[in-house]
Amino acid sequence: MTRKQKRLAVIGGLGAVVALATTLILLALRDQIVFFYSPSEIQAKAVAVGVPIRLGGLVKEGSWIRDGETNDFVVTDGATELATRFQGILPDLFTEGQGVVVEGALTSAGTFAATNVLAKHDENYMPKEVVEALKANGEWQREAGG
């Protein structure tokens, strides 16, 4: 091989790896991203059953029922409510009336099966998505969080 051919081979090889990686990233971005919804949006956009999504809102006062490791609670954005079930130990700062982000999917019964409840790490912190969703529904009060 001449010097020029060699150079072309190296550049071609590098290009192939980069192209492959880019394809992979784009494919993964199409399939693996998780959309965030408020209960109202879930209702309005008819989210399919079983698709992993994130649900955000407030835990409705008086809705949290615990039976052993099973936790039932209602996530609300003021306009719409969604019954949610989570098996396991909830994060320390999970309480009624607080903002919450839940990962999981809708069930055919129209409830939400949570696989993961995201912890808030201090009492002043409200997930940004939740703030946005609450603002959209006119439920946002400044003192509810920052």
Add this chain to the structure above:
Amino acid sequence: MAIELGHFALILAFAIATASAMLGLWAWRQGDRVGLMLRQGALLQFLLVAAAFAALIQAFVVSDFSLAIAWQHSHSAQPLLFKITSVWGNHEGSMVLWILILVGMGAAVAMFGSNLPRDLLALVLGAQSLLVAAFTGFTLFTSNPFARLSPVPFEGQELNPILQDVGLAVHPPLLYAGYVGFSVCFSFAIAALISGRIDAAWARWVRPWTLVSWVFLTLGIAMGSYWAYYELGWGGWWFWDPVENASFMPWLAATALLHSALVMEKRNALKIWTIFLAIITFSLSLLGTFMVRSGVLTSVHTFASDPTRGLVILALLAAFIGGAFALFAFRASALRAGGLFAPISREGALILNNLFLATATAAVLTGTLYPILLEALTGRTISVGAPFFTLTFGAIMAPLLIVLPFGPFLAWKRGDLIAVTQRLAGAAGATIFVTILVFALSGASVSLAPVGLLLGFWVGFGAIAELIDKAGFGRMSLGLSLRRLAGLPRTAFSTALAHFGVGVSVIGIVAATAWQAELVTTMQVGESREIGGYTVTLDDVSERQGENFGAETARFTVTTPGGGLRMLAPERRLYPASQTPTTEAAIETYGLSQLYLQLGESNPDGSHVIRAWFKPYVTLIWLGAVLMAGAGVLSLTDRRLRIGAPRPAARTAPAE
């Protein structure tokens, strides 16, 4: 009074840094007097910032709540250690720690750099001082840690209880030392671009700084991962949280930098790329420290942010990163590029390493920034979670791990792939044998676990094979081989050890993911459950009073498969000062595996929710990282790499 002195010290450091930056960047051709002034300036900056930091620590230790950040983030009932760590458990204080390490690095360059060419030294210290000036200015003007309160509050608001842990004493300083250490590489890169002179000696001067920072960053990330694992109580050790990604990206880039600097040192090639990597690494470090403070991203690590501060941060990042790349664009063509070489060679393998690491960095960067971008463009809120990263990162790393063992075997300039493959046959055989053995013994079949284990063992055995081959075991008498082994340069051992560490971590990740057992259950006192062959019995649940918290403690007896007995006591705590509950998991290590118990809420019938994990070989994940860091330290002690060791004869003029 001490607080005011600290404040003045920081302002003075700001002034000296500003002057040093101007002096260094404009008068770098002027010779010895400038060099001497800059070196003294660097030492002064360090002493002044250290004084400012000491003033903060003193205020926290004596619980002086007239200091606003002490009032916000400390409490008189906190144990002494947590009073001290509270200093950097907040935005303002952590900025001072960050700057302290920055000036520390500058002072170290000034101390050890006496044999650097004086124009290069002046430029490096000038660039370093510019960083100090910018970030000290940012701290003083937008997030002053010395702000006072009047009237003085009676009691503080307490450090977030999740942060009240030894982890906070270790993790941020290590991580910052890593991040900030790369500022030296950055300054060296800027110096090379401005002076237009770059050669193999440059790579040798930069390498120790890259290594030191890389060691700190490796340990910092590993420590952070372990801290999250035991403190957050989710049993996970990596969440692909934006901030974790932010610390991981500079690590990937720095690993690439370590390898490309090697090519530059040995073959005088890849110069422009190495400069580029040095800039990228520190840019990613800056992104890591500040992205979360700008309020653009929310995550576990978010400090309370205010919008003006966020804008200033983004402007600073844009100025430094953009400025460096503009300089790079203008000046890179002035640097003489190195020659070409055969694709099958040591340098070819190192380029492949760089290609994969750079691509992996880009993938992580894409996943981290994509949600911000999409939200800005379409208003749609999404999250890019673990599945994205596992898929892309895994797919990019797998080929890298396959070719990794070949690299150290290949000769510089022109390698012989067939001969190398023959020499690696033993390692390949051992890999396949051990992997089959593991699956025969465990009987488990998880989709990708065999592939992962094969890769891990392959990298591990490959590293051992490299040492065996270099020492010539099997080709000559045992005594001679042993003597040859002892005579190998330390860098040979550090290469093998670092690669072995990679293999160990991979095995740990695969094993802990594939064979983990998880159990969520309710238990009455006296009941037993079984997990992973261990029997867990709940003996009793009692209340206890800690220094600044109340706790509900469960006591478990664990019977190991071998019949041994252990006591575990997970807790639920309530910190009354901030009304914050926390969960303290109890973790017991058996060999390399861990049993992880977490106590949940109690039920009306007196039973308790318990979550338990058995994580086989999970400690290998962090052990691998420690091995890698150890390899870095070992490499630093190599005679040829000691700071200042290479003295090109033409430029030995001492700095004064």
